[in-house]
Amino acid sequence: MVKYAERLWPAPWLYLATALVIPASLLVFLPISELAGIIVAVVLYAGCVALLLLAAPRIEVTDAELVAGKARIPLSLVGAVATARGDSARQERGPGLDARAWLLIRGWVDPVVKVEITDPKDPTPYWLLSTRHPDALAEALRGD
Known part of the structure:
Protein backbone atom coordinates (compact mmCIF):
# COMPACT_ATOMS: atom_id res chain seq x y z
CA MET A 1 0.00 0.00 0.00
CA ALA A 55 12.69 13.73 -16.08
CA ALA A 56 10.53 14.65 -13.06
CA PRO A 57 11.45 12.10 -10.39
CA ARG A 58 8.91 10.37 -8.16
CA ILE A 59 9.16 9.87 -4.40
CA GLU A 60 7.05 7.09 -2.96
CA VAL A 61 6.77 5.40 0.42
CA THR A 62 5.01 2.04 0.60
CA ASP A 63 4.58 -0.37 3.49
CA ALA A 64 7.91 -1.98 2.58
CA GLU A 65 10.19 0.54 0.90
CA LEU A 66 11.19 4.08 0.02
CA VAL A 67 11.51 4.82 -3.68
CA ALA A 68 13.21 8.06 -4.71
CA GLY A 69 13.77 8.40 -8.44
CA LYS A 70 15.49 5.19 -9.53
CA ALA A 71 16.75 4.33 -6.03
CA ARG A 72 14.98 1.99 -3.61
CA ILE A 73 15.62 1.03 -0.02
CA PRO A 74 13.64 -1.15 2.40
CA LEU A 75 12.07 0.78 5.27
CA SER A 76 13.81 -1.60 7.67
CA LEU A 77 17.10 0.13 6.71
CA VAL A 78 15.76 3.66 7.26
CA GLY A 79 16.82 5.34 10.50
CA ALA A 80 16.18 8.87 11.73
CA VAL A 81 14.24 11.25 9.51
CA ALA A 82 14.63 15.03 9.71
CA THR A 83 13.01 17.86 7.75
CA ALA A 84 14.57 21.20 6.84
CA ARG A 85 13.25 24.40 5.27
CA GLY A 86 14.72 27.77 4.37
CA ASP A 87 18.23 28.39 5.71
CA SER A 88 18.36 24.94 7.31
CA ALA A 89 17.59 23.32 3.93
CA ARG A 90 20.26 25.47 2.25
CA GLN A 91 22.74 24.32 4.91
CA GLU A 92 21.81 20.65 4.29
CA ARG A 93 22.17 21.01 0.51
CA GLY A 94 25.39 23.02 0.72
CA PRO A 95 27.95 23.47 3.50
CA GLY A 96 26.53 20.72 5.74
CA LEU A 97 26.33 18.11 2.98
CA ASP A 98 28.26 14.87 3.37
CA ALA A 99 29.89 14.01 0.03
CA ARG A 100 28.86 10.36 0.49
CA ALA A 101 25.15 11.19 0.72
CA TRP A 102 22.73 10.13 -2.02
CA LEU A 103 20.88 13.14 -3.41
CA LEU A 104 17.56 13.68 -5.09
CA ILE A 105 17.43 17.45 -4.92
CA ARG A 106 15.85 19.98 -7.22
CA GLY A 107 16.77 23.65 -7.06
CA TRP A 108 13.19 24.80 -7.46
CA VAL A 109 11.98 22.82 -4.42
CA ASP A 110 13.18 24.40 -1.16
CA PRO A 111 12.31 21.90 1.63
CA VAL A 112 14.37 18.74 2.06
CA VAL A 113 14.07 15.55 4.09
CA LYS A 114 17.19 13.85 5.40
CA VAL A 115 16.76 10.07 5.67
CA GLU A 116 19.43 8.19 7.66
CA ILE A 117 20.50 4.84 6.19
CA THR A 118 21.26 2.19 8.82
CA ASP A 119 22.64 -0.53 6.51
CA PRO A 120 26.19 -1.26 7.77
CA LYS A 121 27.20 -2.46 4.28
CA ASP A 122 26.07 0.78 2.61
CA PRO A 123 28.68 3.58 2.57
CA THR A 124 25.90 6.14 2.08
CA PRO A 125 25.16 7.77 5.45
CA TYR A 126 21.86 9.32 4.36
CA TRP A 127 19.59 10.30 1.51
CA LEU A 128 18.70 13.94 1.00
CA LEU A 129 15.40 14.39 -0.83
CA SER A 130 13.75 17.55 -2.09
CA THR A 131 10.02 17.52 -1.39
CA ARG A 132 7.18 20.00 -1.43
CA HIS A 133 5.57 18.20 1.55
CA PRO A 134 8.40 17.42 4.01
CA ASP A 135 6.17 16.76 7.03
CA ALA A 136 3.96 14.31 5.15
CA LEU A 137 7.00 12.45 3.76
CA ALA A 138 8.66 12.30 7.18
CA GLU A 139 5.42 11.06 8.75
CA ALA A 140 5.10 8.31 6.15
CA LEU A 141 8.71 7.23 6.70
CA ARG A 142 8.32 7.14 10.48
CA GLY A 143 5.10 5.15 10.16
CA ASP A 144 3.05 7.72 12.13
Whole structure:
Protein backbone atom coordinates (compact mmCIF):
# COMPACT_ATOMS: atom_id res chain seq x y z
CA MET A 1 0.00 0.00 0.00
CA VAL A 2 1.29 3.47 -0.89
CA LYS A 3 1.56 5.76 2.15
CA TYR A 4 3.03 8.76 0.33
CA ALA A 5 3.60 9.69 -3.32
CA GLU A 6 4.90 12.84 -4.95
CA ARG A 7 6.34 13.80 -8.30
CA LEU A 8 8.83 16.68 -8.36
CA TRP A 9 7.34 18.56 -11.31
CA PRO A 10 9.44 21.38 -12.75
CA ALA A 11 8.72 24.92 -11.60
CA PRO A 12 6.69 27.14 -13.98
CA TRP A 13 9.68 29.37 -14.69
CA LEU A 14 11.48 26.41 -16.30
CA TYR A 15 8.81 26.19 -18.97
CA LEU A 16 9.27 29.90 -19.66
CA ALA A 17 13.05 29.54 -19.76
CA THR A 18 12.88 26.67 -22.24
CA ALA A 19 10.57 28.78 -24.40
CA LEU A 20 13.71 30.64 -25.42
CA VAL A 21 14.32 27.85 -27.94
CA ILE A 22 11.42 29.30 -29.95
CA PRO A 23 13.01 32.65 -30.90
CA ALA A 24 16.43 31.01 -31.20
CA SER A 25 15.21 28.42 -33.70
CA LEU A 26 13.17 31.06 -35.57
CA LEU A 27 16.28 33.22 -35.83
CA VAL A 28 18.20 30.34 -37.40
CA PHE A 29 15.52 28.84 -39.66
CA LEU A 30 13.34 31.78 -40.79
CA PRO A 31 15.91 32.94 -43.35
CA ILE A 32 15.79 29.46 -44.88
CA SER A 33 12.02 28.94 -44.80
CA GLU A 34 9.23 30.46 -42.75
CA LEU A 35 7.40 27.15 -42.49
CA ALA A 36 10.57 25.28 -41.48
CA GLY A 37 11.30 27.90 -38.81
CA ILE A 38 7.85 27.58 -37.27
CA ILE A 39 7.87 23.78 -37.40
CA VAL A 40 11.34 23.52 -35.86
CA ALA A 41 10.43 26.03 -33.11
CA VAL A 42 7.29 24.12 -32.16
CA VAL A 43 9.01 20.72 -32.26
CA LEU A 44 11.99 21.90 -30.21
CA TYR A 45 9.82 23.52 -27.54
CA ALA A 46 7.54 20.47 -27.37
CA GLY A 47 10.63 18.28 -27.00
CA CYS A 48 11.99 20.45 -24.18
CA VAL A 49 8.66 20.32 -22.33
CA ALA A 50 8.42 16.56 -22.83
CA LEU A 51 11.94 16.08 -21.44
CA LEU A 52 11.15 18.25 -18.41
CA LEU A 53 8.04 16.18 -17.68
CA LEU A 54 9.71 12.81 -18.26
CA ALA A 55 12.69 13.73 -16.08
CA ALA A 56 10.53 14.65 -13.06
CA PRO A 57 11.45 12.10 -10.39
CA ARG A 58 8.91 10.37 -8.16
CA ILE A 59 9.16 9.87 -4.40
CA GLU A 60 7.05 7.09 -2.96
CA VAL A 61 6.77 5.40 0.42
CA THR A 62 5.01 2.04 0.60
CA ASP A 63 4.58 -0.37 3.49
CA ALA A 64 7.91 -1.98 2.58
CA GLU A 65 10.19 0.54 0.90
CA LEU A 66 11.19 4.08 0.02
CA VAL A 67 11.51 4.82 -3.68
CA ALA A 68 13.21 8.06 -4.71
CA GLY A 69 13.77 8.40 -8.44
CA LYS A 70 15.49 5.19 -9.53
CA ALA A 71 16.75 4.33 -6.03
CA ARG A 72 14.98 1.99 -3.61
CA ILE A 73 15.62 1.03 -0.02
CA PRO A 74 13.64 -1.15 2.40
CA LEU A 75 12.07 0.78 5.27
CA SER A 76 13.81 -1.60 7.67
CA LEU A 77 17.10 0.13 6.71
CA VAL A 78 15.76 3.66 7.26
CA GLY A 79 16.82 5.34 10.50
CA ALA A 80 16.18 8.87 11.73
CA VAL A 81 14.24 11.25 9.51
CA ALA A 82 14.63 15.03 9.71
CA THR A 83 13.01 17.86 7.75
CA ALA A 84 14.57 21.20 6.84
CA ARG A 85 13.25 24.40 5.27
CA GLY A 86 14.72 27.77 4.37
CA ASP A 87 18.23 28.39 5.71
CA SER A 88 18.36 24.94 7.31
CA ALA A 89 17.59 23.32 3.93
CA ARG A 90 20.26 25.47 2.25
CA GLN A 91 22.74 24.32 4.91
CA GLU A 92 21.81 20.65 4.29
CA ARG A 93 22.17 21.01 0.51
CA GLY A 94 25.39 23.02 0.72
CA PRO A 95 27.95 23.47 3.50
CA GLY A 96 26.53 20.72 5.74
CA LEU A 97 26.33 18.11 2.98
CA ASP A 98 28.26 14.87 3.37
CA ALA A 99 29.89 14.01 0.03
CA ARG A 100 28.86 10.36 0.49
CA ALA A 101 25.15 11.19 0.72
CA TRP A 102 22.73 10.13 -2.02
CA LEU A 103 20.88 13.14 -3.41
CA LEU A 104 17.56 13.68 -5.09
CA ILE A 105 17.43 17.45 -4.92
CA ARG A 106 15.85 19.98 -7.22
CA GLY A 107 16.77 23.65 -7.06
CA TRP A 108 13.19 24.80 -7.46
CA VAL A 109 11.98 22.82 -4.42
CA ASP A 110 13.18 24.40 -1.16
CA PRO A 111 12.31 21.90 1.63
CA VAL A 112 14.37 18.74 2.06
CA VAL A 113 14.07 15.55 4.09
CA LYS A 114 17.19 13.85 5.40
CA VAL A 115 16.76 10.07 5.67
CA GLU A 116 19.43 8.19 7.66
CA ILE A 117 20.50 4.84 6.19
CA THR A 118 21.26 2.19 8.82
CA ASP A 119 22.64 -0.53 6.51
CA PRO A 120 26.19 -1.26 7.77
CA LYS A 121 27.20 -2.46 4.28
CA ASP A 122 26.07 0.78 2.61
CA PRO A 123 28.68 3.58 2.57
CA THR A 124 25.90 6.14 2.08
CA PRO A 125 25.16 7.77 5.45
CA TYR A 126 21.86 9.32 4.36
CA TRP A 127 19.59 10.30 1.51
CA LEU A 128 18.70 13.94 1.00
CA LEU A 129 15.40 14.39 -0.83
CA SER A 130 13.75 17.55 -2.09
CA THR A 131 10.02 17.52 -1.39
CA ARG A 132 7.18 20.00 -1.43
CA HIS A 133 5.57 18.20 1.55
CA PRO A 134 8.40 17.42 4.01
CA ASP A 135 6.17 16.76 7.03
CA ALA A 136 3.96 14.31 5.15
CA LEU A 137 7.00 12.45 3.76
CA ALA A 138 8.66 12.30 7.18
CA GLU A 139 5.42 11.06 8.75
CA ALA A 140 5.10 8.31 6.15
CA LEU A 141 8.71 7.23 6.70
CA ARG A 142 8.32 7.14 10.48
CA GLY A 143 5.10 5.15 10.16
CA ASP A 144 3.05 7.72 12.13
